[in-house]
Amino acid sequence: MQIGPIKLSNPVIAAPMAGVTDRAFRIIAREQGCALAVTEMVSDLALLYANPRTYRMLDFRDEKYPLSVQIFGSNPETMAKAAAIVVERGAHIVDINMGCPTPKIVKNGEGSALMKNPELAGKIVEAVVKAVPGTPVTVKFRKGWDEESVNAVEFARTVVAAGASAIAIHGRTRSQFYSGKADWQIIGQVKAAVTVPVIGNGDVWTPQDAARLLETTGCDGVMVGRGALGNPWIFRQILHYLAYGEELPPPTTQERIATAIRHLELMVESKGEQVAVFEMRKHAAWYTKGIRGAARIREVINQSRTQQEIVDVLKSLL
Template identity: 80%
Template sequence: MQIGSVRLPNQVIAAPMAGVTDRAYRILAREQGCGLAVTEMISDLALLYANPRTYRMLDFRGETVPLSVQIFGSNPESMGKAAAIVVERGATIVDINMGCPTPKIVKNNEGSALMKTPQLAAKIVEAVVKSVPAVPVTVKIRKGWDEQSVNAVEFARLVEAAGASAVAVHGRTRSQFYSGKADWESIRKVKEALKIPVIGNGDIWCARDAAKMLELTGCDGVMVGRGAMGNPWIFREIVYYLKTGMELPCPSAQERVETAIRHLQLMVESKGEEVAVFEMRKHAAWYTKGMRGAARIRETINKSQSKKEIEDILRSLLD
């Protein structure tokens, strides 16, 4: 799959997710075969004000390229400057968030709120493209703001004309958040309208879902979000299925536990033990979902204070 000047090894992409797709997650996702991993969304103003926590999000040690960094904001000038900063730090693709539905983002006319102001969105894309001419710029959008204002096709055409190299479409409106069913038909319509690559997003929970989305929409790539939480193996499963038409076996309990422990270790390297132990709670819940004794394990992990405690608790699942 080609995005501007960047060639991806395959068409399977790890979606950006706030509080999830940090360095540890991205390393594991790439090891499991995804062609591109996108960072958590990063505020343009936080970058311009050199916020220390924000700059720590630009830690790409141990990661392979291509690497997409997602930024968000509502001011074309500051978004252009933010794009230059992330490229200087190692981004090989700049992604613009125009799909986040959370209230604290949309109240500032950022994220999916930009679906209501297409002309401003186009100006933001133009500013970012002008700021980083050597790097492809992509845009993540939704089906629309609500069912009364479904405008993904018109919106996508504007950002394409503004210089975007690819568009990712989540088949839900902002008002849906993550509820209901993703409308893959909206993705198909965007694909038919654009010349640049279109990436489909929404309700990919297994390899068959990915193949079905590609077939029904004609999109160029698939973007996996919640289906990959605690399940980085979904990337290798999709890549394998698309190549062979066959399904890989599910990961063993031992592989699930070992990967969860490695995830924790990578987070400790990036964030220190205290932060990593706290943030591992949600990941541990996802990794152990459906395993025997998982509810008890999650309760214990939520009280853990050290890396060793969590490792020991996870290994007890194999006893």
């Protein structure tokens, strides 16, 4: 799959997830084989105001090429300026969030609220493309606002006409959030409607899901979100299944614990111990899900205050 001038090594991509896809997550996901890992979404205004926390999110040390940075906002002018900032700081692809369903984003007319205003969405894409010549611009959006306003096909045509080099579509409406089933049929309809690469997203939990999504929709790539939480091995499993039609064995408990510890180390390196220890709580819960004794361990981790305490607790599961 090719996004503008950038050729990806395979069709598997790690979806952007707020509070999840930081530098540590992206490094581990890329090591497991995905061709691209998209950053957490960053606010256009926070970038323009040089918000320290937002700028810390643009820590790309030791990350593999290419790097996609997702930005969000609703003003073409400020989005264009924000895109120029992230490219200056190392982004190879600028991704625009037009799919986030959370109320605090939507109430500002951002994220999936833009699906109710395709004309504005097109102007944002056009402004961003103009601001970062030579850098491909991609857009992530949803099936529609709700079942009464499914407009993904028309929306896709609008953003592609405005200059998007590729698009990713989540097969749920904004009103669904993450409930119910993703509609893969709409992904196929979008693929048939545009000429740029289309990346399908939604309900990819297994290698077989990824293969079915690619086969049934004809889309060019598959984007894995919640299926990768505490499970970065899903990327190598998908790639192996697509290549050979067979399942890889699941990671051992030792591999799961070792990866969780490394994830924490990378987070400490980027964010400092205090923040990393707090944020590791959710990751530890995902990494240890299903391991005998994990429920008790999670309670201890949620009370931990240092990196070493978490490492010791995780190792006690071995």
